[in-house]
Structure formats: C-alpha cells, structure tokens
Amino acid sequence: MSVKKKIKETYGLIATEIFSFGPYKAFRTPGTMCLIVPVSQIEEDELYELYHMSQYLYEKADPYVAQFMVARNGSIFMEHDNQKYVVFKCANNNEGRSLSKGRELARFHQKGRSFPYEVIKTNRIGQWKQLWEKRLDQLENFWRGKVQAHPLDHFEKLFIESFPYYVGLAENSIQYLVDTELDDEPQPIDSATICHHRFTGNVWRQDQLIKLPIDWVFDHASRDIAEYMRDQFFNQQTQFRDSVFLFAEEYDRTTPLSAFSWRLMFSRLLLPVHYFECIENYYLSPETENPYYERKLKDLLSRSSEYEEFLAEFHQMLSMRTKKIYLPNIEWLSYTS
Numbered sequence: 001m002s003v004k005k006k007i008k009e010t011y012g013l014i015a016t017e018i019f020s021f022g023p024y025k026a027f028r029t030p031g032t033m034c035l036i037v038p039v040s041q042i043e044e045d046e047l048y049e050l051y052h053m054s055q056y057l058y059e060k061a062d063p064y065v066a067q068f069m070v071a072r073n074g075s076i077f078m079e080h081d082n083q084k085y086v087v088f089k090c091a092n093n094n095e096g097r098s099l100s101k102g103r104e105l106a107r108f109h110q111k112g113r114s115f116p117y118e119v120i121k122t123n124r125i126g127q128w129k130q131l132w133e134k135r136l137d138q139l140e141n142f143w144r145g146k147v148q149a150h151p152l153d154h155f156e157k158l159f160i161e162s163f164p165y166y167v168g169l170a171e172n173s174i175q176y177l178v179d180t181e182l183d184d185e186p187q188p189i190d191s192a193t194i195c196h197h198r199f200t201g202n203v204w205r206q207d208q209l210i211k212l213p214i215d216w217v218f219d220h221a222s223r224d225i226a227e228y229m230r231d232q233f234f235n236q237q238t239q240f241r242d243s244v245f246l247f248a249e250e251y252d253r254t255t256p257l258s259a260f261s262w263r264l265m266f267s268r269l270l271l272p273v274h275y276f277e278c279i280e281n282y283y284l285s286p287e288t289e290n291p292y293y294e295r296k297l298k299d300l301l302s303r304s305s306e307y308e309e310f311l312a313e314f315h316q317m318l319s320m321r322t323k324k325i326y327l328p329n330i331e332w333l334s335y336t337s
Contacts, residue, residue: 102250
C-alpha cells in the first residue's frame with residue numbers, strides 16, 4: 001500500500017502530493033502542512049508524553065507547536081512497511097525570520113514550566129551527573145579496547161590520542177556540576193520545563209518555524225541555552241561570539257536566569273558532548289559516512305584551544321555581569337586579563 005493510501009485509510013486525509021521538508025516527507029491540506037515523521041526508535045509511552053506536551057503548549061496558544069494527528073482508531077501513530085510514523089499538523093506561513101530566538105526560547109520555557117503532568121520517559125532533570133558518568137564510563141571502556149587492539153585506521157588513531165584530553169574535560173564538567181548543586185540554591189526559574197534534546201540553530205527553521213515534539217525532553221532550561229551556544233561555536237565561526245552572547249542576553253532579559261542556571265549552563269558547556277557524539281556516530285553510522293565523521297573529528301581537535309578560549313570568555317562574561325554569581329575558576333582555562 002502506498003503512503004498516500006495509508007494516510008487516507010488511517011486519518012481520512014487526502015495527500016495529493018508528497019514532498020520533502022527538511023529531513024521529513026510532507027503534504028498539504030487546506031490551511032495546513034502535515035509532516036510524516038518516523039518514530040520507530042521512540043517507545044510508545046514516550047510518544048504519549050510528547051503528545052500531552054504538544055497538546056498542552058497548543059492550548060497555551062503557542063502557534064508554532066506541531067500537533068499530533070489522531071488516527072480514526074484513536075492512535076497517535078500509524079504503521080506502514082513495518083515502521084512507525086507520526087503525522088504532525090503544522091500551521092501554514094509560520095515564518096520565524098523576525099523572531100529573536102533567545103526571547104522565543106525563554107517564552108517557550110515559561111509555558112513549559114507549568115506542564116502539569118508527571119513525566120517519566122522524557123525526564124532528564126536532576127539526572128545529568130548519572131547520565132554523564134555512565135556515558136563517560138562506556139566510552140572509556142570502549143577506548144581501552146581500541147588501545148589494546150593497536151588499530152591502523154586513521155580515525156581510531158585520532159580517537160586514541162585525543163580521548164584522555166576529553167576525559168579530563170568531562171571530569172571537570174561533572175565536578176563543576178556537583179559543586180554547583182552543593183553551593184547554589186535552585187530558584188523557581190530552575191524548575192523543569194519542556195526542552196530539546198539538542199537545541200541547535202537548525203531546530204527552528206526561519207522559513208517556516210515548527211516546534212516539533214519529537215525533539216523534546218523534560219529538563220532544566222540551561223540545557224537548551226548551552227547546546228545552542230555550542231552549536232553556534234562550531235557552525236557560525238565568523239559572528240558566533242556576538243550571536244551567542246546576544247542570544248543569552250535576550251533570553252535573560254525575557255526570563256532572568258539564576259546563578260544556579262548560569263553555573264549549570266557552564267558545566268554543560270564544559271562537557272565535550274560534541275566530541276562524544278562524533279565518536280559515537282562514527283561507530284554507529286554506515287561505513288559510507290565514515291569520511292564525514294573523520295573530517296568532523298579533525299575539525300573538533302583543531303579547534304580545541306579555541307573552544308577553551310570561548311569557555312574562558314563565557315566564564316569572564318558571567319563574572320562581569322553580576323558580582324552575585326560566584327564562578328569557581330578552572331585552573332587550566334586560558335583566562336585573559
């Protein structure tokens with residue numbers, strides 16, 4: 001059965017033309033665009049949590065939130081060719097060109113903080129330490145295996161040589177997180193909200209702004225701010241300093257952040273997620289993608305000193321913003337006077 005027939009059978013919708021929208025397939029109905037999003041990797045319980053989040057934000061009058069289409073049989077997904085899909089209904093003409101991303105993200109988080117239902121599957125709040133330690137242990141064991149195997153592969157040589165440096169960064173980030181949780185008292189602004197797995201510059205498209213629920217987790221707002229800054233560092237090299245600090249300021253003007261938030265943000269930026277994901281994706285992706293991840297790893301390694309400078313600048317920026325925020329120094333960061 002074709003996907004068009006499956007959509008008509010499941011939802012009663014007529015998809016006259018299927019086209020590409022970013023990484024997804026899409027079709028139009030009067031007044032709406034619908035995205036067909038594969039979700040086989042997401043557990044059903046998690047999908048239902050995301051469904052309730054999207055319904056809640058839609059009821060809070062967020063015009064950019066994509067809604068789950070509910071099938072005729074009451075299900076929130078359809079099965080086609082042994083795969084699970086969700087059809088999302090998106091409002092037409094949602095241009096985000098004039099939006100300030102910092103301000104819009106702050107408003108998004110404000111609404112998400114009042115989400116009234118229990119969250120289990122997508123919950124990450126208060127779990128960073130355990131998740132980071134588990135990931136670091138798994139990678140360290142994997143690295144030891146590679147060291148013992150004496151690989152000839154160029155990527156693996158780069159991985160073996162660079163890993164001890166990034167272990168140090170990760171251990172610093174975990175210690176910084178622990179110190180933050182001991183030293184600082186969370187404020188109401190630090191309560192959990194609807195966040196993104198990775199909030200990058202591409203998550204909210206400017207040509208048609210869509211807030212897609214499968215991107216979401218339930219976590220501390222600093223997660224999104226830190227991940228946006230990290231993404232800008234690696235992908236907007238020319239103007240990144242201006243853009244990331246403006247982004248943080250616009251967020252802070254809309255929703256003033258606590259000292260606890262700023263310190264969590266810094267601990268997350270210290271964690272070399274960019275390096276971990278590059279290594280993991282190399283081994284999890286098809287071999288045809290190996291050259292891409294090898295180039296990416298070389299780029300990350302070549303910019304490690306520059307990333308340290310960014311961390312030092314960020315640290316200094318916070319210290320200058322307000323004397324109320326005490327940020328312990330990290331000895332190996334190259335602070336400038």
